[in-house]
Amino acid sequence: MPRVKQKSILPKIIVICGPTATGKSNYAVKLAKKTNGEIVSADSRQVYRHMNLGTGKITRKEMHGIRHHLLDVADPRNIFSVNSYVNLARRVIKDIHRRGKMPIVCGGTGFYIDTLIHSNKLPSVPPNRALRALLYKKSTEELFAQLHNLDYERARTIDKHNKVRLIRALEIIGTLGYIPKIDAKNRKLTYSVKWIYRDISDTKLKKRIHSRLLQRIKNGMFREIQNLHRIHKVPWERMEALGLEYRYGSRYERNLISKDECIEKLEKEIWQYARRQRTWFRKYKI
Numbered sequence: 074m075p076r077v078k079q080k081s082i083l084p085k086i087i088v089i090c091g092p093t094a095t096g097k098s099n100y101a102v103k104l105a106k107k108t109n110g111e112i113v114s115a116d117s118r119q120v121y122r123h124m125n126l127g128t129g130k131i132t133r134k135e136m137h138g139i140r141h142h143l144l145d146v147a148d149p150r151n152i153f154s155v156n157s158y159v160n161l162a163r164r165v166i167k168d169i170h171r172r173g174k175m176p177i178v179c180g181g182t183g184f185y186i187d188t189l190i191h192s193n194k195l196p197s198v199p200p201n202r203a204l205r206a207l208l209y210k211k212s213t214e215e216l217f218a219q220l221h222n223l224d225y226e227r228a229r230t231i232d233k234h235n236k237v238r239l240i241r242a243l244e245i246i247g248t249l250g251y252i253p254k255i256d257a258k259n260r261k262l263t264y265s266v267k268w269i270y271r272d273i274s275d276t277k278l279k280k281r282i283h284s285r286l287l288q289r290i291k292n293g294m295f296r297e298i299q300n301l302h303r304i305h306k307v308p309w310e311r312m313e314a315l316g317l318e319y320r321y322g323s324r325y326e327r328n329l330i331s332k333d334e335c336i337e338k339l340e341k342e343i344w345q346y347a348r349r350q351r352t353w354f355r356k357y358k359i
Contacts, residue, residue, distance in 0.1 A: 082265075083262060083263065083264050083265040084166070084167075084170055084264055084265065085175070085264065085265045085266075085267070086166060086175075086176045086177070086178055086190075086264045086265070086266055086267070087104065087108070087110070087175060087176070087177045087178065087266075087267045087269065088115075088177075088178045088179075088186060088190070088266050088267070088268055088269065089101050089104070089177060089178070089179040089180075089269045089271060090115075090179075090180065090181065090183070090186060090268070090269070090270055090271070090354050090359075091181065091270050091271035091272050091350065091351075091354060092181060092271075092272060092278065092347035092348075092350040092351055093129070093181050093282070093343065093346065093347050093350065094129075094278060094281045094282050094285055094343075094347070095271040095272055095273055095278065095281075096271060096273075097179050097180070097181065097271050098129075098131045098135070098179060099135070100269075100271060101177050101179040102131075102135065102136060102137055102139050104177060104269075105139045105175075105177055106137070106139065108175045108177070109173075109174050109175060110139075110169075110174060110175035110176065110177040111139065111140040111141070111142065111169050111174050111175070111176060111177065112139060112140070112141045112142065112177050112178075112179050113141075113142045113143055113162055113165055113166060113169075113176055113177065113178045113179070114141060114142065114143045114144050114179060114180055115143075115158075115162075115178050115179060115180030115181075115182050115185045115186050115189070116128065116180040116181065116182050116185075117153075117155075117158075117182040117184075117185060118315060118316045119143075119144050119145075119180075120143060120144070120145070120146050120147045120153050120158065121145070121147050121148070121149040121153065121315070122145045122146075122147065122148065122149065122305075123149060123297070123300065123301055123305050123307075124149055124297070124301070124315065124319070125297065126289045126292055126293060126294040126297045126318075127289065127294050127297060127298065127315075127316065127318035127319050127322065128316065128318070129285070129289070130144060131144075142162075142165045142169075143158070143161060143162060143165065146161065149301065149305065149307050149311070149315060150305075150306065150307050150308075150311060152200070152237055152241070154241070155184060155185060155188050156197065158185050158188075158189070159185075159188050159189050162178070162185075162189050163189070163263075166178075166264075181350050183350065183353035183354060184353075189263070189264075190262055190263055190264050190266055191260045191261065191262060191263060192260070192261040192262070192263050198244060198245050198248045198249065200244070201244050201247065201248065204243075204244055204247055205240055205244065208239075208240045208243060208244075209236075209240065209310065213233065213234055213235075213236050213239060213313070216236065216239040216240065216243065217231075217233040217239060219243060220239055220242050220243055220246075223243070223246050224242070224246060224251070224252050226254075227242055227252050234320070235314060236313055236314040237314035238314075268357060268359040269359075270354060270357075270359040272351065278344075278347060279344060282340060282343050282344055282347070283340055286336065286339055286340060286343070287336075289318070290336070294318060294322060295322055295325065295326060298312070298318075298319060298322040298323055298326055299326060301319070302323070302326070309323050309327060317339055317342050317343055317346065318339065321335045321338050321339050321342075322335065
């Protein structure tokens with residue numbers, strides 16, 4: 074009798090995604106209560122310690138007793154790679170399943186989520202500290218121009234203001250001579266994913282971005298940025314790569330821009346970021 078090939082059953086996860094300021098974290102907590110779930114953060118900035126207000130990190134009170142993972146796992150002075158995230162997240166998800174609970178991946182960092190749910194391996198290129206030291210001395214404009222000359226396709230999709238990602242791309246090219254292309258057609262899923270996409274209208278989202286930013290500033294976001302530099306020894310230059318709030322907040326703290334300019338730039342660029350998030354998640358046809 075011929076053997077029947079058994080289909081492998083993929084472990085189940087829930088993924089809550091969408092643009093910033095659309096209530097993903099609060100929704101995840103409510104869903105976790107209903108599904109006996111635990112939450113795995115998928116936010117490239119909330120992995121860092123001491124960065125709470127500027128990243129919109131959920132508070133202990135807002136968690137309502139639901140266990141959260143991959144918050145505060147990295148030193149903001151160091152680069153935390155997507156490979157590091159995926160390795161930690163898969164270990165956590167396996168443990169959540171082992172304990173009979175449902176993993177709920179929640180966040181807006183599309184690259185983290187995309188890499189987590191697929192089996193394709195990213196290039197394992199170790200940090201080149203000498204090269205990084207040289208590249209850090211360059212402006213983001215110079216780094217982007219260098220990447221544009223070496224790999225137009227990667228330059229077309231990268232955040233040209235994100236110094237960390239620009240340096241990492243150049244580091245991979247410096248080691249391998251190129252950035253490996255992912256075979257989108259033959260990618261295999263590592264999980265059976267139930268997608269939940271959160272979004273609101275443009276008008277509501279702009280209002281929420283505005284009010285949330287002002288509330289964060291009122292709650293002490295600029296003081297948090299001061300403490301990052303003075304107490305936790307995060308260089309001003311490093312803050313340029315830790316996201317919009319820390320980029321423009323640190324410039325305000327250094328008297329490079331006024332408070333009004335800081336708020337204006339943040340509102341504009343957070344909105345642009347939200348639009349890029351929408352574009353990213355649209356490809357999943359959720």
